[in-house]
């Protein structure tokens with residue numbers, strides 16, 4: 751997973767202790783992290799309120815640093831205990847911006863980034879939330895965002911890792927068994943070789 755360092759130099763306190771991950775959309779069909787940065791500055795904020803931004807091609811950009819407090823979800827003190835990820839796009843009915851499909855590469859990048867952060871901060875899928883879960887007056891990240899599929903993808907990947915581990919353990923066991931058989935055969939072969947040598951020597 752490649753993360754593009756944007757270096758926005760946002761001057762806010764480093765008092766964020768992430769134990770939630772909150773997903774947003776930009777409510778704009780086409781935009782960049784720089785657009786978001788200047789929009790948020792125009793609100794009088796220090797700059798881009800999110801920690802990450804993912805464009806529709808699946809490129810991941812840094813916003814605020816992970817330990818810096820966010821400006822993306824003021825409810826329940828979430829700006830001090832979460833990582834905010836924003837997607838380029840508008841996945842709800844809104845002016846002429848509406849899109850009903852989240853591009854596959856964007857959803858995949860979001861899944862990879864979320865999984866990375868879940869591992870890093872020991873966050874379970876029950877703490878991966880929509881902005882809407884806290885700001886009920888908003889639809890963010892949009893009613894067209896495939897939430898169930900996304901949560902499924904997060905757990906699916908985890909299962910895959912467990913499966914792979916089990917598979918690997920099985921292979922290791924087989925290897926140990928074969929090595930034992932091989933060394934038994936070698937002992938027998940040595941014996942036979944010695945018997946032949948003894949035979950030719952006498």
Ligand SMILES: [Zn+2]
Nearest residue numbers: 774775881890
């Ligand atoms: Zn939002």
